[in-house]
Amino acid sequence: MALMGRMMSDPLLISSLLTHAERHSGETEIVSKRVEGDLHRSNWREVARRSRQAAQAFARLGAEPGDRIATLAWNGHRHLEIYYGSSGSALVCHTINPRLFPEQIVWIANDAADRILCFDATFLPLVEKIAPLLKTVQHFVLMTSRPHMPASSAIPNLLCFDDLLDAETGDYAWPQFDENTASSICYTSGTTGHPKGAVYSHRSTVLHGYAAALPDAMDCSGRDVILPVVPMFHVNAWGLPYSAAIVGCKLVLPGPHLDGKSLYELFEGEKVSFSAGVPTVWLGLLNYVKANNLKFSTFKRTVIGGSACPPAMMKSLQQDFGIEVIHAWGMTEMSPLGTLSKLTTRQLDLPAEQQQRLLEKQGRVIYGVDMAIIDDEGRSLPWDGQSAGNLVVRGHWVISQYFNHDESPLVSVDGQPGWFPTGDVATIDADGFMQITDRSKDVIKSGGEWISSIDLENIAMAHPAVHEAAVIAARHPKWDERPLLVVVKKPDAAVTREELLAFYEGRIAKWQIPDDIAFVTEIPHTATGKVQKLKLREQFLNHVLPSA
Numbered sequence: 425m426a427l428m429g430r431m432m433s434d435p436l437l438i439s440s441l442l443t444h445a446e447r448h449s450g451e452t453e454i455v456s457k458r459v460e461g462d463l464h465r466s467n468w469r470e471v472a473r474r475s476r477q478a479a480q481a482f483a484r485l486g487a488e489p490g491d492r493i494a495t496l497a498w499n500g501h502r503h504l505e506i507y508y509g510s511s512g513s514a515l516v517c518h519t520i521n522p523r524l525f526p527e528q529i530v531w532i533a534n535d536a537a538d539r540i541l542c543f544d545a546t547f548l549p550l551v552e553k554i555a556p557l558l559k560t561v562q563h564f565v566l567m568t569s570r571p572h573m574p575a576s577s578a579i580p581n582l583l584c585f586d587d588l589l590d591a592e593t594g595d596y597a598w599p600q601f602d603e604n605t606a607s608s609i610c611y612t613s614g615t616t617g618h619p620k621g622a623v624y625s626h627r628s629t630v631l632h633g634y635a636a637a638l639p640d641a642m643d644c645s646g647r648d649v650i651l652p653v654v655p656m657f658h659v660n661a662w663g664l665p666y667s668a669a670i671v672g673c674k675l676v677l678p679g680p681h682l683d684g685k686s687l688y689e690l691f692e693g694e695k696v697s698f699s700a701g702v703p704t705v706w707l708g709l710l711n712y713v714k715a716n717n718l719k720f721s722t723f724k725r726t727v728i729g730g731s732a733c734p735p736a737m738m739k740s741l742q743q744d745f746g747i748e749v750i751h752a753w754g755m756t757e758m759s760p761l762g763t764l765s766k767l768t769t770r771q772l773d774l775p776a777e778q779q780q781r782l783l784e785k786q787g788r789v790i791y792g793v794d795m796a797i798i799d800d801e802g803r804s805l806p807w808d809g810q811s812a813g814n815l816v817v818r819g820h821w822v823i824s825q826y827f828n829h830d831e832s833p834l835v836s837v838d839g840q841p842g843w844f845p846t847g848d849v850a851t852i853d854a855d856g857f858m859q860i861t862d863r864s865k866d867v868i869k870s871g872g873e874w875i876s877s878i879d880l881e882n883i884a885m886a887h888p889a890v891h892e893a894a895v896i897a898a899r900h901p902k903w904d905e906r907p908l909l910v911v912v913k914k915p916d917a918a919v920t921r922e923e924l925l926a927f928y929e930g931r932i933a934k935w936q937i938p939d940d941i942a943f944v945t946e947i948p949h950t951a952t953g954k955v956q957k958l959k960l961r962e963q964f965l966n967h968v969l970p971s972a
């Protein structure tokens with residue numbers, strides 16, 4: 425019989441990260457640019473105390489283990505306190521993307537059966553509109569202090585977050601429970617149909633937080649000052665709120681102030697050394713810095729992911745500003761980190777051009793994730809840098825099932841079950857560098873945000889003049905991809921480009937409306953009658969969008 429280890433096996437709980445940060449880095453700052461406009465200074469000790477008060481307040485409102493606490497919020501200290509206060513007390517933090525169309529937010533909140541909704545003042549008009557449709561929400565909490573509460577609101581019994589916390593002692597011991605308990609939920613619309621929830625566990629979150637901080641991953645240390653530009657409603661800000669607690673570093677949270685000038689002032693004023701975000705957010709910052717002939721004095725390193733990082737952006741950050749760019753790939757379903765592009769020792773001797781080409785790839789997996797590329801029959805393909813196949817992953821922080829879906833999304837590789845199909849198509853070279861070459865899932869990713877092609881097609885099909893509609897991603901220099909609507913009109917029907925685009929107004933979020941329409945006589949189909957998106961994408965490969 426196997427000999428068992430004689431080691432302690434405390435569960436890996438998110439509350440332990442906060443307790444560690446409080447005890448060992450209590451005075452280290454948490455700085456927030458708030459919706460109210462002020463620059464708020466706190467620290468890990470204060471955040472830990474307020475997180476315990478939040479846990480007490482949620483319990484007083486009747487929340488029970490497993491209940492979902494939803495947020496519609498920017499990056500800020502109150503959001504961080506909800507992260508830790510809810511997960512730490514066995515509740516589930518459900519971060520909702522406020523950029524979605526109100527109907528989608530309602531659908532997601534009802535699917536998750538959220539019990540309490542906490543939101544920033546920015547979203548008060550939105551929440552007032554949708555509140556009657558949120559069937560399960562019992563309490564609405566505005567994330568502000570008493571002086572900033574509105575005199576009146578369409579929401580009855582609107583609660584004030586700071587008041588709720590101030591009414592509690594903070595004298596609270598984090599409960600111990602199974603590390604596989606759900607800690608947070610994030611919905612993704614990165615697949616077809618309705619959005620689906622990825623449910624993270626305490627164990628997966630803690631392990632991901634550890635791994636993300638490693639030198640060949642995000643390389644976080646207690647001496648860093650981290651500013652996550654990536655929103656806390658996008659896969660838990662890529663785990664940075666947890667990694668920051670593990671290493672005990674300073675966090676700078678930019679709130680809604682994401683324009684180039686505000687970010688630059690925050691980077692300089694707070695001595696930010698490391699940041700992370702999707703490619704689009706760097707455009708505004710780079711434009712501002714270049715236009716004003718400025719330099720960064722402390723900013724040294726950034727992780728760029730969520731969409732392919734344009735090589736020109738990578739070069740500019742490296743060469744003009746001396747900032748190391750770490751290109752990363754991951755997914756909501758992967759917590760999100762999968763691969764990061766860092767050179768191996770041997771590659772440090774390669775010519776600069778070759779190194780650059782490697783850094784532009786999506787990179788190598790970190791321990792905790794395994795990957796493979798497979799053909800349509802599930803056979804693994806060689807790692808030769810040439811063979812492109814469906815990218816599948818498995819690991820400690822990869823989902824095994826979606827929330828509220830009984831069926832397993834997993835597939836087999838060479839007959840071995842248990843792999844998650846990413847919907848990305850990639851090559852992997854002999855050194856393990858993965859490069860995304862295409863996407864098999866039928867969605868558009870614009871500025872790091874998903875747009876469902878099916879939603880757009882359904883709207884077009886509802887127009888009386890449309891016989892058939894297909895939406896594909898067209899290249900865009902700023903947003904990476906933008907939707908292009910391809911339409912076959914009904915015989916004798918008349919509709920103009922402008923009329924059809926106007927038809928989308930009010931039916932979908934403004935930023936999701938197609939950029940352009942191509943009228944064609946025929947859309948290519950497969951033998952089974954499905955639209956051949958691949959062929960359509962090839963056909964419109966060189967399509968220049970008017971907005972480009």
Ligand code: AMP
Pocket residue numbers: 612614659728729730731732733751752753754755756757760786846847848860863869872874
């Ligand atoms: P999300 O779940 O919103 O994080 O989206 C995950 C998807 O975004 C991946 O499956 C890819 O299709 C895409 N993606 C993420 N990072 C990258 C990257 N570095 N390069 C290309 N595509 C990426």
